[in-house]
Amino acid sequence: MDDTALSEVQIDFPDNFLLIALCGEYDRNLAEIEQKLSVQILRRGNHLVAIGEKDAADRTIALLKSLYSRLEAGREVGSADIDRELRMNAPEPQRPTRDGNQFEMFSAGQVEIKTRKKMVEPRTEAQKAYVQNLFQNELCFGIGPAGTGKTYLAVAVGVSMFIEGHVDKIILSRPAVEAGEKLGYLPGDMKDKVDPYMQPLYDALNDFLPGKQLQKMMEEKTIEIAPLAFMRGRTLSNAFVVLDEAQNATTMQMKMFLTRLGEGSRMVITGDRTQVDLPRGVSSGLSDAERILKAIPRISFNYFTAKDVVRHPLVAAIIEAYDADAPA
Structure with a gap:
């Protein structure tokens, strides 16, 4: 210099x-x-x-x-x-979308998510737009690489909306798809076999709720964490519902899950199209949903890139290197 x-x-x-x-x-x-x-x-x-x-x-x-x-x-x-x-760029004034403390926050361009343990704030413009859509729309998709806060922010908004009384329960789900080790080879009963796949959801909840309160809510079923297969036949009303790792849902599983949406509920679908663990030849329900539902009003699609990674700086560099090496 x-x-x-x-x-x-x-x-x-x-x-x-x-x-x-x-x-x-x-x-x-x-x-x-x-x-x-x-x-x-x-x-x-x-x-x-x-x-x-x-x-x-x-x-x-x-x-x-x-x-x-x-x-x-x-x-x-x-x-x-x-x-x-x-x-983040300097925040611009935005109109409030609904009555209530959590929705009025957009009027000053300030985006905050209140939970029992801490305040959560988006760290990129893409995250900010995503959080706004989570509060405004009944069905949201968050699509992008690992480490961009897709699931973390969705769970935070779910906890916030539960605290404010906008929903009666939180339901978090993931496809129990193996990336190597088979479920049947793992020791224990069904819960023991499934819990390793659900651990990222437990981790997020532990960030936002005190341990005793979280345990009580899970015992009372106001918070449910379950594999995607357990959603069949249910109608999810007055709930905040998150499907994580949705790239590992098949087309039929995705349709099944989306049609669980009930009155007073909000649903969030998150996934990374580059990390599909489905068997060869099986199409990802996330990609199909993106193609089929894009034109429907009140469904938002939010996209993240390596620039939105908020983990260790090396994670963004790793993602960019793999993207550059991918076949055209």
Whole structure:
């Protein structure tokens, strides 16, 4: 970087305690911003100075202002918040879609999902649009690679809508399709055999609900986690229903599941078209549903790419490398 092209921009923060929180323990928040934006940040009393190329320095100051505003509102600032602010564009005003706290949040462009244990916020524009559609539409599809938050955000919205009284139960399902080991070879009864396939859904719920409350809700069947095959013959009313790993559902299974939708329910279908574990020659119900249902109103399709991956940065690089190596 040419020193003669460097820009130096200063910003003042009146509350020293909030400034300490902004900087993070051992200034780790500042270090992360420096690394991601290729700038240097100096602290001088209650001032922070960003030094770097003009666009980077200006973006750093805008980021610091936004993070400081979070702290003023009584919210925390961590690595995930820095990542989200860097990914997201400035929010635009949007109209509320329904009455109720969870739906009014769109009026100021702010998208938050309230759960018992924490507040969940989208970290990319695609995630933001997905969450909005989850609240607005009765049937949503989330399609894209692993690590883009498709299932995590869907479960968070389900928990939020249950807490707010919009639904009476949460139903989470997955096809019990093996990616190597056969179900029959696993020890234990049917629950023991199926639980390993359902574990990602348990993990998401544990992030949003206290352990004792989650256990009680599962005992009372207000939360159900079951293989896709267990959905046959049911009508799912007043429920928030998620089908995860839908690329591993056959066309007939997908039709069966979609027609379970009952009054007062919402349904979310998530999947990754590049990770189909069905036997050779069996078409994926996710691809067929996408083709058949695309023109139906009130059904939303949301697509994610490697840019929306919010796991370790290497995950995005791995996905992009495999996509580049795929046959044309």
